[in-house]
Amino acid sequence: MPTDSSPAVVEIWTDGGCKPNPGPGGWAALLRWGGHERELSGGEAETTNNRMELTAAAAALEALSRPCSVRLHTDSEYVRNGITRWSTGWVRRNWRSASGDPVKNMDLWRRLLDASARHQIEWLWVRGHSGDEGNxxxxxxxxxxxxRAAGQPQ
Known part of the structure; x- marks a missing residue:
């Protein structure tokens, strides 16, 4: 991932999903920097759409070898709102929602916050299936x- 000699700006697109939800799921990320690209992906046999969306964003940021300026594109309002609006309150309330319930997917939200901490990130929402090439x-x-996670032939 970007080395000391490469530009510090990285464009990232992430996505995740399940079919059915919950059920087999997959996630993916595309990282672009300085004329280079890297694809990441993975899946789980039993998961949810939201878990896959969070995993994609966390894995992409974890793949960066040094602090970067990041423009992260996601079609998940859950991810974008969670990281930009809701997470501060969750942490302040010891990982409880405004209604006092435990935050769903807390393990992945913690992972994403940890992965985000060393980067300057602009969180961009893009409408899914709207022609955005990266999405x-x-x-x-x-x-x-x-x-692949569902065991279907490729």
């Missing part, structure tokens, strides 16, 4: 990862 690409990769 369409990670959607295809996440679907392939989901199919």
């Amino acid at each position: 369409e690409r990670v959607d295809r990769l996440a679907t392939q990862a989901r199919d």
Whole structure:
């Protein structure tokens, strides 16, 4: 991932999903920097859409070898709102929602916050299936990862 000699700005697209939800799921990320690209993907046999969306974002940020300026594109309002609006309150309330319930997917939210801490990140929401090339690409990769997790032939 970006080395000391490469530009510090990284464009990232992430996606995740399940079919059915819950069920087999896949996630994917596309990282672009300085004329380079890297694809990441994975899946789980039993998971949820939200867990796959969170995993994609965390894995992408964890792949960066040094602090970077990041523009992270996600089609998940859950991820974008959670990281930019809700997480501060969750942490302040000891990982409880405003209603006092434990935060769902707390393990992955903690992972994402840890992965985010060393980077300057602009969290961008993009409408899914709207022609955004990066989003369409990670959607295809996440679907392939989901199919592998479900044991479907490629």
